[in-house]
Amino acid sequence: MTDDTQFDPEASLARSTARSLEIEAQIEKDPGEFRILTGDRPTGNLHIGHLFGSLENRVRLADAGIDTFVLIADYQVITDRDGVGPIRERVYSLLMDYLAIGLDPDQVTIFTHSSIPELNQLMLPFLSLATDAELRRNPTVKAELDDTQGRPMSGLLLTYPVHQAADILFCKANLVPVGRDQLPHLEQARVLARRFDERYGRADDAAPVFPQPEALLSGSGTVLGLDGTKMSKSKGNTIELGFTADETAKLIKRAVTDADRHITYDPANRPEVSNLVNIAALATGQNPVAVADGLGDAGGGGLKKLVTDSLNEYLAPMRARRAELAADPAYLSQVLADGNSRAREIAVQTLDEVRTAMQMVY
Numbered sequence: 001m002t003d004d005t006q007f008d009p010e011a012s013l014a015r016s017t018a019r020s021l022e023i024e025a026q027i028e029k030d031p032g033e034f035r036i037l038t039g040d041r042p043t044g045n046l047h048i049g050h051l052f053g054s055l056e057n058r059v060r061l062a063d064a065g066i067d068t069f070v071l072i073a074d075y076q077v078i079t080d081r082d083g084v085g086p087i088r089e090r091v092y093s094l095l096m097d098y099l100a101i102g103l104d105p106d107q108v109t110i111f112t113h114s115s116i117p118e119l120n121q122l123m124l125p126f127l128s129l130a131t132d133a134e135l136r137r138n139p140t141v142k143a144e145l146d147d148t149q150g151r152p153m154s155g156l157l158l159t160y161p162v163h164q165a166a167d168i169l170f171c172k173a174n175l176v177p178v179g180r181d182q183l184p185h186l187e188q189a190r191v192l193a194r195r196f197d198e199r200y201g202r203a204d205d206a207a208p209v210f211p212q213p214e215a216l217l218s219g220s221g222t223v224l225g226l227d228g229t230k231m232s233k234s235k236g237n238t239i240e241l242g243f244t245a246d247e248t249a250k251l252i253k254r255a256v257t258d259a260d261r262h263i264t265y266d267p268a269n270r271p272e273v274s275n276l277v278n279i280a281a282l283a284t285g286q287n288p289v290a291v292a293d294g295l296g297d298a299g300g301g302g303l304k305k306l307v308t309d310s311l312n313e314y315l316a317p318m319r320a321r322r323a324e325l326a327a328d329p330a331y332l333s334q335v336l337a338d339g340n341s342r343a344r345e346i347a348v349q350t351l352d353e354v355r356t357a358m359q360m361v362y
Contacts, residue, residue, distance in 0.1 A: 037173035039071030257300030
C-alpha cells in the first residue's frame with residue numbers, strides 16, 4: 001500500500017500491536033496529545049457485539065480526556081446497497097445508543113457524513129493520490145465485492161478506502177481505534193496523508209497539512225452471534241441494544257449450545273458454549289474460565305439463565321436512558337445539529353488549508 005511495496009498484514013499487525021501498548025501509556029500521561037475518529041455505518045441497529053467490541057472502548061477513551069469524533073457514516077450506506085433503507089430511523093437509533101452507553105455530547109462530537117460537504121470534497125484531491133491497483137487489492141474492498149455475489153463493483157465501493165481516509169484526515173485525527181481487519185484502511189489514510197504532503201503540502205520547512213494517523217488496536221475479543229457464527233442482523237443471531245429484557249431472554253433461550261452438561265471455556269472446540277460464557281463474563285466483569293468453572297454441570301439451561309440474567313442486569317441502565325432519549329426527539333436533533341456544526345467548522349478550516357497548499361485560492 002506504499003509507493004513501492006504492497007501492504008504486509010502481518011508486519012502491520014505486529015507494529016500496531018507494539019505501538020498500541022505505547023499509545024495506551026501516553027494516554028495515561030497526556031490524553032490531550034490525541035484526537036480520535038471512529039464511527040459506524042447506519043445499516044442496522046447496534047448490538048452487543050458493537051457494545052463490547054468497540055463502544056465501551058470509545059467511552060473509556062473519551063472519559064480519559066481524548067478529543068473524540070464519532071461519525072455516523074450515512075453516505076457509506078450506499079457503498080454496496082441499492083438504497084438507503086430506513087436511514088433516518090437508523091441514524092437516530094445509533095445516536096440514542098451512543099448517548100445511552102455514556103458518550104457525553106459535551107465531550108464527543110457526533111456528526112453525519114451528509115452534513116459535512118467539505119469532508120466529502122476532500123475525496124477529489126485524495127482520489128488523485130490513490131492508484132486503481134492499490135484500491136482493488138484492499139482486503140475490505142475485495143471482501144465486500146465477494147459478498148455482492150457477482151454484482152458489478154460500484155465506484156463508491158472501489159474508493160471506499162479513500163472515503164475512510166477523508167473521514168480520518170478532515171479533522172486531523174491522529175488516533176483511530178480499529179480491529180486488525182481495518183488496518184489496511186488506516187494504512188491507506190497514512191499513505192494519502194504522506195503523498196499529499198509530498199505533492200502539495202510542504203513549503204520550505206512548513207508543517208505537513210495532515211498528521212500520520214496511528215492505530216489503537218482493540219483489546220477485546222470478538223463476540224459471536226447466538227448461533228456461534230459472526231453476528232449479523234440478517235442471520236437473526238444478534239441482541240440489539242434497543243431490545244427489551246423479554247426479547248433478549250427469548251433470543252438467548254434459542255441460542256445454540258451442545259449436549260455436554262459440563263460447561264467449559266474452550267473457544268476452539270466449543271465455540272457456541274464458549275461464546276455464551278464470554279458474554280456472561282463481559283456482562284459481569286469476570287474471567288470466562290471462572291464463569292465456566294462456577295457453572296460446572298449446570299448444562300446449557302443453566303448457562304443461558306446466567307447469560308440472560310447478567311446481560312439484562314448489565315443493559316438495564318442503558319435501556320432506561322435510551323427510553324428517556326426516545327421520548328425527547330428535540331434533544332436528539334439538537335445533539336446532532338451541534339455535532340454537525342462543530343465538525344463542519346473544522347472541515348471548512350481543513351479544506352481551506354488543502355486549497356491553499358494546492359494553490360487553489362482565488
